Amino acid sequence: MEPREVYLDNSATTRVDPKVTEAMLPYFSQRYGNPNSLHRLGREAREAVDEARAKVAALINAEPTDIIFTGAGSEADNLAIKGAAWALRERGKGCHIITSAIEHHAILDTVKWLGKMGFEYTILPVDSRGMVSPEDLEKAIRPDTILATIMAANNEIGTIQPVRELGEVCRAHGVMFHTDGVQAAGHIKVDVKELPVDMMTMAAHKMYGPKGLGALYVRRGIKLIPTLHGGGQEFGLRSGTENVPGIVGFGKAAELAKERLDAGEDKKIAALRDYLIEGVLSRVPESQLTGAAGDGRLPFHASFTIKYIEGEGMLLLLDAAGIYASSGSACTSGSLEPSYVLLATGLDHATAHGSLRLTMSHETTREDIDYVLEKFPPIVERLRSMSPFWNKR
Amino acid sequence: MYNQKVVDYFMNPRNAGRIEDADAVGEVGNPKCGDVMKIYLKINPQSEVVEDIKFETFGCAAAIATSSMVTELAKGRTLSDALKITNKEVADELGGLPPAKLHCSLLAQEGIQAAAADYYMRRDGKLPDGLTMPKTCIACGCEAGEEEEERFVSEHDRVAE
Numbered sequence: 001m002e003p004r005e006v007y008l009d010n011s012a013t014t015r016v017d018p019k020v021t022e023a024m025l026p027y028f029s030q031r032y033g034n035p036n037s038l039h040r041l042g043r044e045a046r047e048a049v050d051e052a053r054a055k056v057a058a059l060i061n062a063e064p065t066d067i068i069f070t071g072a073g074s075e076a077d078n079l080a081i082k083g084a085a086w087a088l089r090e091r092g093k094g095c096h097i098i099t100s101a102i103e104h105h106a107i108l109d110t111v112k113w114l115g116k117m118g119f120e121y122t123i124l125p126v127d128s129r130g131m132v133s134p135e136d137l138e139k140a141i142r143p144d145t146i147l148a149t150i151m152a153a154n155n156e157i158g159t160i161q162p163v164r165e166l167g168e169v170c171r172a173h174g175v176m177f178h179t180d181g182v183q184a185a186g187h188i189k190v191d192v193k194e195l196p197v198d199m200m201t202m203a204a205h206k207m208y209g210p211k212g213l214g215a216l217y218v219r220r221g222i223k224l225i226p227t228l229h230g231g232g233q234e235f236g237l238r239s240g241t242e243n244v245p246g247i248v249g250f251g252k253a254a255e256l257a258k259e260r261l262d263a264g265e266d267k268k269i270a271a272l273r274d275y276l277i278e279g280v281l282s283r284v285p286e287s288q289l290t291g292a293a294g295d296g297r298l299p300f301h302a303s304f305t306i307k308y309i310e311g312e313g314m315l316l317l318l319d320a321a322g323i324y325a326s327s328g329s330a331c332t333s334g335s336l337e338p339s340y341v342l343l344a345t346g347l348d349h350a351t352a353h354g355s356l357r358l359t360m361s362h363e364t365t366r367e368d369i370d371y372v373l374e375k376f377p378p379i380v381e382r383l384r385s386m387s388p389f390w391n392k393r
Numbered sequence: 394m395y396n397q398k399v400v401d402y403f404m405n406p407r408n409a410g411r412i413e414d415a416d417a418v419g420e421v422g423n424p425k426c427g428d429v430m431k432i433y434l435k436i437n438p439q440s441e442v443v444e445d446i447k448f449e450t451f452g453c454a455a456a457i458a459t460s461s462m463v464t465e466l467a468k469g470r471t472l473s474d475a476l477k478i479t480n481k482e483v484a485d486e487l488g489g490l491p492p493a494k495l496h497c498s499l500l501a502q503e504g505i506q507a508a509a510a511d512y513y514m515r516r517d518g519k520l521p522d523g524l525t526m527p528k529t530c531i532a533c534g535c536e537a538g539e540e541e542e543e544r545f546v547s548e549h550d551r552v553a554e
Contacts, residue, residue: 310452313452313454338427388420388429
């Protein structure tokens with residue numbers, strides 16, 4: 001088989017769609033106005049921002065005025081959690097927050113930081129698939145609980161949470177519900193008019209848009225205290241001159257994502273994902289899927305642990321074969337602890353060190369996957385031949 | 394992150410594998426921390442020269458590269474000379490390691506010590522002065538082989554009973 005380059009790290013970031021780049025370009029050089037200026041160039045930029053806001057809103061069936069653009073998904077998470085927590089405490093609603101053990105650091109670190117600022121929090125466990133139980137959530141709710149934040153889908157293991165059930169529990173108890181939708185938005189259908197979600201985070205670069213652009217959906221009527229003060233842009237919630245080219249790119253990316261979802265491309269990519277999963281599990285002995293299977297996981301997401309070897313070696317050998325992947329192994333992060341997400345699902349340390357994540361894009365082909373399935377098993381064999389655990393198993 | 398030499402020693406490891414009839418075997422590290430290194434030695438009983446040495450390593454690219462390098466450095470030396478190999482020597486021979494990976498070179502140094510200790514224990518039933526069996530997991534400072542240690546204690550307690 002011909003050597004090729006196969007990018008399977010789309011959970012980290014996606015390639016900017018050429019149509020997105022094309023849409024952005026004029027806003028760097030020709031239509032460079034500040035959307036807060038009154039003159040024609042400013043008005044053009046304002047119109048472009050408004051148009052993009054409408055497109056991002058349409059992706060999740062929200063109203064345009066419910067979308068706040070931020071500088072990153074992490075910033076949107078911070079705005080949601082700090083903003084809601086401060087606002088609700090100010091109104092005497094309480095100070096208890098609930099989250100889960102497998103959230104992104106933008107959530108976990110923010111909640112823990114609030115813990116140092118006088119808030120209290122509960123971190124819910126997950127089952128072996130990485131799923132949060134609505135029953136656990138309900139049990140954790142206290143009279144002073146103000147906010148629950150549970151991600152829509154996990155970046156490392158691809159598990160999609162029962163967002164509807166979790167939101168319904170929150171709604172029944174008058175608890176605000178935020179979901180980090182960075183991995184989900186643009187890849188699975190999300191309808192905020194239909195789901196009991198009060199706030200949702202999105203990021204452009206996970207859906208073929210530019211890096212440095214996040215958005216927070218905030219259901220109408222919800223009051224937040226801003227994390228950034230200044231010129232009062234973004235409805236007073238995120239001051240700072242708007243990143244017009246980036247926002248335009250986000251809008252275009254959201255529009256294209258909606259078109260793909262409407263055309264059912266998520267099902268096509270899920271079939272390719274299952275082909276990849278089946279191929280790895282059948283060709284690599286003692287490998288196992290991490291996270292949920294089938295409809296319970298993101299359509300583009302495959303993740304494994306390969307027993308008896310460590311993730312970093314796999315990444316480097318895959319890289320040498322032109323295959324770009326990632327791992328939750330400790331060695332890739334410079335720490336010694338493997339991924340907290342994998343540990344939370346009940347994996348032991350040694351197994352968690354052997355994690356591998358392969359995340360596809362809508363451009364990934366069956367030939368790409370065949371190439372991976374050809375190259376990967378010998379890489380595992382090679383590393384295992386040097387492993388003391390493999391040899392004495 | 395890694396220089397070309399480290400990548401080369403990871404991609405084309407020297408002395409990888411095991412020696413079935415080894416005169417000594419040393420194992421250091423802890424799977425919990427992500428690195429375990431096992432060193433096999435074949436020693437000439439007269440000259441005490443390391444005639445053959447192989448390694449098995451569970452770990453990252455740096456762990457495999459340092460294992461590989463330390464076996465190259467030790468091969469052909471007398472055991473007492475091999476014990477003088479420092480982690481700095483291993484890292485320097487590899488042209489340097491990223492700071493977060495320096496513990497791998499310490500593991501390599503300790504791997505030789507553990508294998509040598511096994512050799513002397515098999516031969517004399519005791520360790521020579523100045524040589525101790527590595528007990529600490531260099532990587533994170535946890536007690537390597539904690540379970541082994543616990544088992545030993547409990548067996549000891551049973552004997553005492």
